[in-house]
Amino acid sequence: MSIERVDAVVVGAGFTGLSAAQELSRAGRSFVVLEARDRVGGRVEARANGLGEAIDTGGQFLCEDMPELMALVQARGKTLVEAHVDGEFITQPPLPGDEAERTYLGAMAIRERMNGIEPHDPAIAGMTVAAWLERQVDPADAKAGFRSMIEGLWCQALEKIPLWHLIDNDRRITNEQSELQYFLAETMQSLADDLARDLGGRLRLNSAVMGIEHAPGGVRVVAGGRVFEARSVLVAVPPMMASKLVFSPPLPDRLSRALGVWHSGVVIKILVRYARAFWRDRGLSGMVMWRSLPGLFACDVSKDEVHPALVVFIGGPLALRWGGLDDAALRTEVMSRLVAAIGPEAGEVLDFSFRSWIDDAWSGGAYSDLILDVHATDAEDVLLAGAPPVHFASSELSPSFPGYIEGAIVAGRIGGRKVLADLQETT
Numbered sequence: 345m346s347i348e349r350v351d352a353v354v355v356g357a358g359f360t361g362l363s364a365a366q367e368l369s370r371a372g373r374s375f376v377v378l379e380a381r382d383r384v385g386g387r388v389e390a391r392a393n394g395l396g397e398a399i400d401t402g403g404q405f406l407c408e409d410m411p412e413l414m415a416l417v418q419a420r421g422k423t424l425v426e427a428h429v430d431g432e433f434i435t436q437p438p439l440p441g442d443e444a445e446r447t448y449l450g451a452m453a454i455r456e457r458m459n460g461i462e463p464h465d466p467a468i469a470g471m472t473v474a475a476w477l478e479r480q481v482d483p484a485d486a487k488a489g490f491r492s493m494i495e496g497l498w499c500q501a502l503e504k505i506p507l508w509h510l511i512d513n514d515r516r517i518t519n520e521q522s523e524l525q526y527f528l529a530e531t532m533q534s535l536a537d538d539l540a541r542d543l544g545g546r547l548r549l550n551s552a553v554m555g556i557e558h559a560p561g562g563v564r565v566v567a568g569g570r571v572f573e574a575r576s577v578l579v580a581v582p583p584m585m586a587s588k589l590v591f592s593p594p595l596p597d598r599l600s601r602a603l604g605v606w607h608s609g610v611v612i613k614i615l616v617r618y619a620r621a622f623w624r625d626r627g628l629s630g631m632v633m634w635r636s637l638p639g640l641f642a643c644d645v646s647k648d649e650v651h652p653a654l655v656v657f658i659g660g661p662l663a664l665r666w667g668g669l670d671d672a673a674l675r676t677e678v679m680s681r682l683v684a685a686i687g688p689e690a691g692e693v694l695d696f697s698f699r700s701w702i703d704d705a706w707s708g709g710a711y712s713d714l715i716l717d718v719h720a721t722d723a724e725d726v727l728l729a730g731a732p733p734v735h736f737a738s739s740e741l742s743p744s745f746p747g748y749i750e751g752a753i754v755a756g757r758i759g760g761r762k763v764l765a766d767l768q769e770t771t
């Protein structure tokens with residue numbers, strides 16, 4: 345096999361890897377981006393629905409409190425679509441208006457109280473979110489609302505999530521606007537495609553990296569039938585996927601332990617296309633939260649008047665339960681819930697498309713990986729330190745908006761700068 349020599353290798357062409365590549369490119373360094381799939385974007389993905397329309401089957405939403413992503417959207421001339429939120433928000437089983445509001449505020453109060461705790465307070469050492477919730481004296485409805493909110497957003501059972509980790513993570517998600525404020529008419533994947541276009545031949549698709557070897561003066565990486573030698577490598581994949589790479593010689597124990605404590609969330613994303621946004625005629629926003637099925641949530645993602653649609657997310661333990669169903673049974677479960685919530689017209693669909701991210705070959709799952717070892721309080725810092733010239737970056741490791749596209753951009757830039765620092769040292 346012939347050897348290609350470059351300054352740096354970036355493993356993974358999600359928003360983290362693409363953003364790191366931008367940094368390297370700006371600095372005039374030679375590099376390749378090795379991507380396992382036949383496309384870029386990673387957990388941002390667009391597919392055609394049954395009507396031939398491109399739909400976001402992965403990361404989609406953004407809001408004006410996410411500065412890096414908003415700037416990129418603007419720089420690339422994308423069209424922001426404001427999500428429709430006017431109208432009544434439905435809870436299932438139904439609650440009278442003021443009680444629904446009270447339950448929501450109760451759930452938010454629990455979240456704020458949780459975030460007021462210092463993540464490294466010894467009093468919560470070893471405690472899961474579920475164990476902490478159990479000790480709270482809030483009304484049962486507020487606690488159920490909190491569970492639904494957290495399991496829907498982090499896609500893991502509260503029984504598994506360390507309390508310190510959720511607090512530490514949630515404190516970095518600082519948006520005041522709803523995170524569902526906007527999406528892109530052209531799809532979020534189109535933004536990743538734009539970034540990929542800038543890379544030209546430096547992007548290598550269908551190039552899965554299985555291992556990274558130390559070599560004189562840097563690393564050797566084999567992918568897509570080629571060998572790359574570089575002075576530095578950025579592993580821009582989710583921590584759980586990084587834990588599957590074989591390092592030779594092995595990574596220091598601390599680092600391989602730190603990689604091993606992350607687990608992917610589980611989510612199924614569904615897009616239901618309608619002929620009319622019938623819910624709006626009835627004063628409904630299209631937003632539904634199922635109190636009895638934590639992790640199930642729907643909202644309006646109509647791109648315009650002629651593309652009325654609802655998106656339904658199934659996250660956490662419910663995704664694991666329904667993920668085991670065949671396609672027809674999954675559709676029945678979801679459609680029966682939508683009909684019960686917003687009426688019989690919800691059953692008259694033009695298209696029902698879904699994407700399961702459970703055990704995804706190259707993402708592991710979604711929306712993000714979480715640390716599920718209550719004692720692994722240093723795992724993130726250890727990963728961020730890496731083992732130069734091997735560095736790690738992914739949305740999960742971002743100082744702002746971990747688990748979001750915004751976080752991936754920030755993490756990618758930081759990772760890119762670490763690689764550049766290595767290169768400067770060895771020049």
Ligand SMILES: Cc1cc2nc3c(=O)[nH]c(=O)nc-3n(C[C@H](O)[C@H](O)[C@H](O)COP(=O)(O)OP(=O)(O)OC[C@H]3O[C@@H](n4cnc5c(N)ncnc54)[C@H](O)[C@@H]3O)c2cc1C
Pocket residue numbers: 355356357358359360361378379380381384385386387388401402403404405406551552553554580581582585611612613701706707709710711712737738739740746747748749750752
């Ligand atoms: C269904 C769903 C909905 C979401 N909704 C939103 C949303 O609305 N808003 C939001 O901000 N975020 C959302 N997210 C989260 C967001 O998409 C991710 O946080 C972000 O895209 C992660 O980017 P990343 O580059 O860190 O990781 P990834 O996107 O996972 O990129 C890693 C890349 O590495 C590649 N790779 C993995 N292993 C290897 C290997 N061994 N060799 C080579 N390549 C490899 C993968 O194929 C992938 O392309 C959603 C995610 C999902 C799945």
